Structure formats: C-alpha cells, structure tokens
Amino acid sequence: MLEAMRVLVIEDDRETASFLHKSLKESGHNPEAAFDGESGLAMAREGGFDVLIVDRMLPRLDGLSLVKQLRAGGDRTPVLFLSALGEVDDRVKGLKAGGDDYLTKPYAYTELLARIEALARRTAPEEQTTRYVVGDLVLDRLAHRVTRAGDNIPLQPREYRLLEYLMRHAGQVVTRTMLLENVWDYHFDPQTNVIDVHVSRLRAKIDKGFETPLLHTVRGSGYMIRDGDR
Amino acid sequence: MASGAFRAVATAVAVFLLAAVVIATKLYSDASAALTNEVVAGLETESRLIVASAGGDEAGDLTREIEQRQRFASGRLYLLVDARGGRLAGNLAGIPSELAGKPRGGVFRYAAPGGDSPARQAVALATNLADGRTLFVARDVDDQRRALASMRLTAFLGFAALALLGLGGGYAVSRYALARVEAVNATARSIMDGDLSQRIALAGSGDEIDGLAINLNKMLDRIEQLMAGMREVSDNIAHDLKTPLNRLRNRAEQALREDAGPQELRGGLERVIEEADELIKVFNALLLIARLEAGALEGTIEQIDLGALVADVGELYEPVAEQAGLALEVKLEPVTIAANRQLVGQAVANLIDNAIKYSSGVAGGARVTVSLVRRADVLEIAVGDNGPGIDAKDRERVLARFVRLERSRSQPGTGLGLSLVAAVARLHGGNLRLEDNQPGLRVVLVLPARPEKDRPALTSPHPNIRAPALT
Numbered sequence: 001m002l003e004a005m006r007v008l009v010i011e012d013d014r015e016t017a018s019f020l021h022k023s024l025k026e027s028g029h030n031p032e033a034a035f036d037g038e039s040g041l042a043m044a045r046e047g048g049f050d051v052l053i054v055d056r057m058l059p060r061l062d063g064l065s066l067v068k069q070l071r072a073g074g075d076r077t078p079v080l081f082l083s084a085l086g087e088v089d090d091r092v093k094g095l096k097a098g099g100d101d102y103l104t105k106p107y108a109y110t111e112l113l114a115r116i117e118a119l120a121r122r123t124a125p126e127e128q129t130t131r132y133v134v135g136d137l138v139l140d141r142l143a144h145r146v147t148r149a150g151d152n153i154p155l156q157p158r159e160y161r162l163l164e165y166l167m168r169h170a171g172q173v174v175t176r177t178m179l180l181e182n183v184w185d186y187h188f189d190p191q192t193n194v195i196d197v198h199v200s201r202l203r204a205k206i207d208k209g210f211e212t213p214l215l216h217t218v219r220g221s222g223y224m225i226r227d228g229d230r
Numbered sequence: 231m232a233s234g235a236f237r238a239v240a241t242a243v244a245v246f247l248l249a250a251v252v253i254a255t256k257l258y259s260d261a262s263a264a265l266t267n268e269v270v271a272g273l274e275t276e277s278r279l280i281v282a283s284a285g286g287d288e289a290g291d292l293t294r295e296i297e298q299r300q301r302f303a304s305g306r307l308y309l310l311v312d313a314r315g316g317r318l319a320g321n322l323a324g325i326p327s328e329l330a331g332k333p334r335g336g337v338f339r340y341a342a343p344g345g346d347s348p349a350r351q352a353v354a355l356a357t358n359l360a361d362g363r364t365l366f367v368a369r370d371v372d373d374q375r376r377a378l379a380s381m382r383l384t385a386f387l388g389f390a391a392l393a394l395l396g397l398g399g400g401y402a403v404s405r406y407a408l409a410r411v412e413a414v415n416a417t418a419r420s421i422m423d424g425d426l427s428q429r430i431a432l433a434g435s436g437d438e439i440d441g442l443a444i445n446l447n448k449m450l451d452r453i454e455q456l457m458a459g460m461r462e463v464s465d466n467i468a469h470d471l472k473t474p475l476n477r478l479r480n481r482a483e484q485a486l487r488e489d490a491g492p493q494e495l496r497g498g499l500e501r502v503i504e505e506a507d508e509l510i511k512v513f514n515a516l517l518l519i520a521r522l523e524a525g526a527l528e529g530t531i532e533q534i535d536l537g538a539l540v541a542d543v544g545e546l547y548e549p550v551a552e553q554a555g556l557a558l559e560v561k562l563e564p565v566t567i568a569a570n571r572q573l574v575g576q577a578v579a580n581l582i583d584n585a586i587k588y589s590s591g592v593a594g595g596a597r598v599t600v601s602l603v604r605r606a607d608v609l610e611i612a613v614g615d616n617g618p619g620i621d622a623k624d625r626e627r628v629l630a631r632f633v634r635l636e637r638s639r640s641q642p643g644t645g646l647g648l649s650l651v652a653a654v655a656r657l658h659g660g661n662l663r664l665e666d667n668q669p670g671l672r673v674v675l676v677l678p679a680r681p682e683k684d685r686p687a688l689t690s691p692h693p694n695i696r697a698p699a700l701t
Contacts, residue, residue, distance in 0.1 A: 024307060089530045106510055108503075181340035189511060189649070191583045197549040211663060 005050040005120045005194040009029045010040030010066070011082065012058050020053065023109050038063025044070055049077055050120040053112070056083035056094065064097040071098035080112070085188040092189060121172060123225035132167035135227035137206060137214055139167050148206055158183070159202050166215065166225040175222035199223055235407050238396065239400025247393055247581060252371040254385045258378070265374055266353070273335075274354035277367045280308075281357065293319040305370035307340065307352055309533070313362030322366065329354055335366065338527040342370075351375050410439045416445065426454050459523045471512060515646040530570045535678075537564040539571060540611060542601045543578045551586055556596035558582075565604050567677060569658055574677070577654040580647040581613040581673050589617030607679045608660070614672035625664040651675060 006027050011017040017033045032049075035042035037058035044052055045064075050183035053072075056063040067079050081094040084105045094102045101115050133137040136149045139160075145151045146163060155163065162183050166174055176195040180186050203215045216224050276299075283295040296319045297306045309320035317324055326338035331339040335356040339349035354368035411431060417430045430443040472476060485498025551558035567574075583598060599614045633679040651673070653664040660677040 002588050057380055061285050092530075106506075108507075184542065185414070186546075186575055186579075187572050188579065190546065190576075190579045192547075192586070197553055198546075201549050 005029045005116070006048055007051050007053060007116060007120075008040070008043055008049045009033045010035075010037070010044075010063070011053070011055045011057065012036060013055075013155075014190045016055075020109075023113075026192070027113055035059075037063065037066045041066050041069060044077065045073065045075065047075070047077075051116045052077055052079045053083055053116065054079055054099070056081055056085055056090075064093065067098045073209065078116075079201065080116055080119060082107070082112075085142055110173070111177060113174050114175045114178060114221060117172050118169050118174070118178065121169065129168075132164070132170065134167055134170045134214055134225055135212060137225075139164060146208075149208065153205055155202075155205060158198070162198060163225075166223065169225075171224065171226045173218050173221045173224050178222070235404030236401055240403060242529060243393060243396030243400060246396070247389055250392070251389060254389075258385070261381075262378055265378075269353050269369055269371055269374075269501075270355065271355065273367050273369060277355055277365060279647060280365060280367065281359070292363075296320055296346045296356055307366070307368035309368075310481040311364050311366070313364075318363065320366070321370070326354070327465065329366070332356070333358065335368075337371075338368070340368075340635070385633070406444070407439070414439075414443060421450065426450070426457060449612065460519060471509065471516075474509050474512065480500055481505060499560075512646065513600070515650055519646065519650055519653045522657045523651075525657070527624075530573075531568050532571065533566055533568055534566045534571045534574070535564070536560045536569070536574070536609060537602055538576055539575055540600060543575055543582060544600050546579065547582045547586060551598060554586060554590040554596070556586065556590055556592075556598060558586075559597070559599045561599070561601040563602055563604055565602065565607055565609055565679070568681065569677065573654045574655070577651040577675060578611060578613075580651050581611075581675065583618070584647055584673070585613050585615035585671075589615035592617055604679065608657075609677045609679050611675040611677070612672055614667040614670060616667065616670040619666060619669055619671045620664060623664070648673070 007024050009020045009024070009031055010016055011020065011033065012035050015037065017035065018212055019040060021031045021033050032043065038060045040054070041061060041151050049066050052210075054063045054067060061069075062080060067081075070077070070079075071144065078100045079098065081099040081102045083090060083094070083102065091102045100119050103115060104111060118138065129139050132141070138147050140146070141164070144160070146160065147156055162179065165179065165183050176193070179199075180190065199215070203213075207213045212227070214225055214227065216226065218224050240314070280292060280295050284292050292310055298311055299309050300306065300321045301433050307320070308668045309322040309325065311325060312318055315325055322340060326340060328338035329336055333356060335354040337351060337353055340352055350370055350372035352368045352370045352372070354366045357365045359365060372407070391608065414430050419426050420428050429447045432440050434440070436553055446624040481498060482502050485495055485502070502629050541560060541562055545556065548558055562682045578600075582598065584600040588600060599612075601612045602608075603610050603612075648662070655675055655677065658677050660675065663674040663676060665672040665674060
C-alpha cells in the first residue's frame with residue numbers, strides 16, 4: 001500500500017471539506033482543511049504537503065489566484081482543482097494557472113483519490129525513468145520494448161502507451177477517466193465503456209499464460225498494475 | 231413635428247439660400263454700377279462734343295448743334311437754358327423738377343414724345359457754361375432700369391421657390407425617415423411587450439434603414455432562438471430529469487423500507503449511485519448542449535489534424551466493435567481544420583457509438599464505416615451503419631433533444647448524443663445530415679474547411695430560423 005500523504009483540502013463548503021477529510025483519513029492519509037483562499041494559501045506556503053485539493057471558487061482568494069501565487073513563489077506541490085465549472089475552456093484555465101489536474105463536480109470519491117495519489121507520486125520527472133518494472137514485466141522506454149519473463153510482447157502503439165501509463169502508476173488505482181485523459185487526451189465521456197475493452201485486450205497480451213496476473217481490476221474504481229500481493 | 235431630420239434639412243436650406251442671396255446681390259449691384267458708369271461716361275463725352283462744336287467758345291450758339299443731334303437721337307434728351315432757367319433749345323420742355331438744385335444733374339422722369347407712358351427714367355448731366363447758360367444732356371435709362379428690376383424680381387421669386395421646395399422636400403424626406411424609424415420603434419415596443427416573434431418590416435429599398443432592420447431582425451432571430459433553447463432546456467430538465475430523479479428516490483426509499491440486511495442495503499446504495507451517475511451524465515450533456523448553442527468558442531479553437539483525430543476515435547472504438555462482432559472500417563484523407571479538438575472528438579465518438587449500438591446484432595454481420603472526405607470547401611465526416619436506420623419522416627425529429635425513437639428506448643444512453651453532435655456542428659458553422667445508407671443510417675457531420683471568421687457571418691446557424699428576405 002501507499003505511504004500516507006499529507007493532503008491540504010481548500011474548500012469553502014464545510015460539508016464537502018469534512019467529507020473529504022473523513023474519507024481521506026479512512027484511506028490512510030493525513031488531511032488538513034482550509035475554508036477560504038487566504039488561509040489556504042498561508043497553510044500551503046508553510047509547506048510539507050504532498051498534494052493540494054483546491055476548489056475553484058473560494059471566498060477571499062479564488063482558487064486560480066491562489067495557485068498562481070503559490071507557483072509564483074516557486075512552490076511545485078501538485079494541485080488538483082475541484083470545480084463545479086465544466087466549461088469547455090475551464091480545464092485549460094486551471095492547468096494554465098499551475099494546476100496539475102482538474103476534476104469537475106460532482107465526482108466520485110474513488111476518482112478523486114486515484115487522482116491525488118497519482119499526483120503525489122509524480123515526484124521524479126518522467127523523462128528520467130527509462131525502465132518500468134513490475135514483477136517480471138519490463139517496459140524499456142529507450143528500446144520501446146515490453147518483455148515478460150524475458151519474452152518479447154509485441155504491442156500496438158496505443159497498447160504500449162496504455163501499459164506505460166499503468167506502469168508509471170504501478171501500485172496505484174488508475175481510473176477509466178484518467179486513462180482516457182492521459183492515454184487518449186480525451187476529456188469527454190465516450191458513453192460505452194471503451195476503455196474496459198482496451199484494458200482487457202492489453203491484459204490478454206501481458207497476463208495470458210502467466211501464473212501471476214499483474215493487471216487487476218479494482219471494483220468500482222478502475223485498474224491497477226502490481227506485482228502479486230504486494 | 232420638428233424631427234431631427236427636418237431641422238437638419240431646414241438649416242441646410244437656410245445656409246444655401248443665404249449664400250445664394252449674397253452672391254446674387256453682389257452680382258446685381260456690380261451690374262447696376264457698371265451700367266450707370268457707362269451711361270455717365272457717354273453723357274460726359276457728348277457734353278464735351280457739343281460744347282466743342284461751338285468752336286471752343288462757350289458763349290457761342292449751341293442751338294444748331296443741339297437741334298441737329300436731337301433730330302437723329304432716340305432716347306437722347308437735350309436742354310439748353312439761360313441763366314434764369316428759360317429754355318433756349320432742346321427736346322425737353324424745361325428743367326425737370328427733380329433736377330432743381332442739383333448742379334451736376336441726376337435722375338429724372340420725363341414724358342416720352344408720342345408715348346403715353348407718363349414718366350420714363352433718364353439720367354441727366356448738367357454742364358454750366360461760362361455765360362450762365364446750362365446745358366443738360368440726358369439719356370433714357372428706363373429700359374435698363376426695368377431690366378434690372380425684372381432681374382431682381384426673378385431672383386426674389388427664384389429664391390422663394392427654392393426655399394419652399396427645399397423645406398418641403400426636407401419635410402417629406404424627414405417624414406419618410408421618421409415613419410420608417412417609427413415602424414422599427416413600434417416593432418421594438420411590441421417585442422418589449424412580450425411578442426418575440428415580431429419582426430421589422432422591410433421597405434425593400436435596400437437602404438441603410440433596411441440594412442439596420444435586417445440586422446435587428448437577425449439579432450432578434452438569435453435572441454428568440456436562445457430563448458427557445460432556454461425554454462426547451464428548462465422544459466426538458468423538468469420532464470426528463472425528474473423521471474430519473476424519481477427513480478433514484480424510489481430506490482433509496484425501497485432500500486430503507488425493506489427489512490434488509492447489510493448486503494441488500496449496500497446493493498440499494500450502489501443502485502442509487504448508479505442512478506445518480508446517469509443523472510449527472512444527462513445533466514452534463516444538457517449543459518454542454520446549452521452552452522454550445524449559446525455560441526462562444528473563442529479561445530478553444532486550434533488547428534487540428536482532423537484525419538488523425540477521426541482515426542484516433544475510430545481506434546478507440548475498434549476493440550468495442552470487434553467485441554460486438556462488427557466490422558469497423560475507417561477511410562480517411564489527411565486534412566487539417568480549425569476546431570475544438572475535444573468537441574469534434576466527442577461528436578465523432580457519439581456517432582460511432584450510436585452506429586455500433588444500433589447495428590450490432592444485425593443478421594449477416596453488422597458493419598460500420600467511418601469516412602472523412604473533403605468536398606469543395608467543406609469536410610464531411612460520415613458514419614454509416616447497416617442497422618435498422620431511421621425513417622425519412624423521423625430523421626429531422628431525432629436531432630431534437632431527448633428524442634429517442636420507440637424501438638431504441640431499451641438502449642442505454644441519454645438520448646442527447648445526436649443533439650450534441652448537431653450542436654457541435656452548428657458551433658463550428660457546419661451542420662448535420664441524416665441519410666439512408668441502404669440499408670441503415672448514414673450520419674454526415676459537415677464542417678467548413680475554413681475557420682469561422684474567414685466566412686461571411688450572414689448564415690443563420692439554425693436552419694429552422696428563416697433568414698430575412700433580401701429584396
């Protein structure tokens with residue numbers, strides 16, 4: 001399991017804030033909460049957080065300005081924006097302001113959890129990792145090659161990228177929406193569960209014929225690639 | 231009724247008239263002075279000649295000379311009087327009363343010989359001779375004066391006519407303009423009173439006011455269409471969101487009511503969440519459509535490789551198609567377009583999703599074809615299936631929000647898929663066409679190849695709103 005994260009929730013709706021606080025605690029993390037932009041910024045500046053959850057609309061200092069100011073001070077703590085705004089360009093605005101991810105209300109808690117865990121773990125720059133290893137599954141980013149137990153596994157380009165994303169987040173839950181956003185760069189709901197079919201195709205290629213399955217379905221949330229019971 | 235237009239015309243007429251009067255007056259006085267100078271100069275010359283004819287002796291007898299001259303002259307008058315004013319010679323009876331006390335002469339009236347006109351005007355020049363006699367040489371200027379007077383009258387009448395015509399014309403023009411503006415006003419008032427279907431009538435002259443009316447009508451079309459959209463959204467929210475909300479509530483109630491163990495309660499809650507997620511989907515789709523129909527794409531447009539995008543979406547659905555046992559065929563041309571990648575991607579995804587849904591299980595093998603072709607200045611993304619298709623009479627109807635034909639009620643989905651595609655098409659200045667795929671349905675998403683701002687902004691994006699007739 002993941003080590004506990006220090007999460008700062010900056011959300012003016014106390015009900016939502018306390019729900020997140022309670023849920024994050026139950027998920028094994030250490031949450032703290034701020035109810036307006038100014039105190040949120042002050043707390044964030046004290047540092048020590050692994051991830052910030054920032055509502056877009058906050059009293060005193062709105063979420064966008066908060067993150068802009070934080071970033072101006074050189075703080076690179078990952079930020080997940082929460083917003084009731086789902087306009088076509090709101091997401092872009094959020095990311096431009098320095099946010100790392102954007103989640104529109106209403107959302108599923110499992111989705112939020114998966115996203116902040118992915119953000120908090122994103123410490124090492126992706127470019128520097130040349131090999132992902134999960135059990136006996138190896139993805140070599142330089143050779144663009146995937147092997148399991150030494151055997152070469154030929155993958156389609158999209159399957160490769162799907163596996164790459166899953167392995168980068170090995171041991172973490174990855175939701176369907178995260179896959180759709182990060183592997184396909186689509187920010188819409190494709191209605192049918194197309195992602196599931198892509199994942200089961202990939203699973204057939206990497207797990208079929210092996211005793212230990214690596215690609216797991218996490219019920220109600222998404223997928224996780226991990227080595228056995230670890 | 232002093233309208234702004236009439237005031238402007240009246241001012242212009244006044245300024246014009248003033249200028250004309252100044253010019254005419256100057257011309258008249260110059261002409262009059264020139265004529266008078268010429269007459270006076272002639273009289274001076276003749277006086278000198280008469281005096282000279284007496285052999286330089288002013289006291290000499292001038293009578294003969296005068297009589298000789300007056301014999302041939304018409305309109306020429308002579309009079310020689312002694313120091314006491316007694317007539318010595320000439321064709322004037324005596325010193326005219328007007329000239330009494332005027333040693334240099336002047337204007338006077340005389341009775342023309344043989345004429346009944348009692349008093350013709352003449353100008354006299356008096357020359358005092360050394361022996362006390364006075365010689366008057368005069369010339370008839372009556373015709374000249376009459377001509378000048380008639381000139382004056384003509385000018386006056388002309389100016390009066392000009393003023394009347396100018397003011398009358400101005401009045402008529404301003405009345406016409408006012409009537410046109412009043413028509414616009416009347417329409418605006420009845421719209422303010424709540425009848426948004428009113429439109430400003432066009433005069434058909436194609437002038438500025440018609441241009442204004444056309445633009446106002448277009449603005450009204452847009453407003454009406456937005457209002458209709460709002461009304462439709464609220465109607466649909468009322469109708470189509472309440473049903474699933476009610477279902478959600480029922481499920482929660484049921485879970486509570488049943489003498490349920492933790493397992494059943496859990497199942498009940500899970501169904502409630504599922505129902506809530508469905509509601510959120512419908513709600514998001516509705517909001518997105520409403521937003522798209524409100525316009526505003528600014529800042530979200532980028533140059534995208536449409537061929538790659540369509541291929542991408544095709545690839546996204548390819549495993550689903552394979553799983554459903556249908557053949558998905560994608561035929562592309564490499565084209566780029568200025569568009570919102572997410573929206574166009576979603577539109578294409580919806581089309582492919584629909585095609586797969588409605589054609590899977592067709593006897594003899596379901597088949598979905600996706601193609602992208604460039605035709606003249608449009609790009610056509612066509613998604614065809616060999617499913618049951620849609621009857622010609624229903625094709626227009628399925629583009630409306632929430633319409634799901636009876637036989638598709640059992641399929642999952644919000645019923646908003648095609649409406650969303652249509653909204654995306656309109657937002658990009660394109661449209662959506664439904665065709666018979668023989669068999670099956672072929673949906674064609676038409677997008678303009680050029681970006682929005684390069685095209686004239688005349689076309690109404692909604693085909694059901696009639697464009698004002700340009701006559």
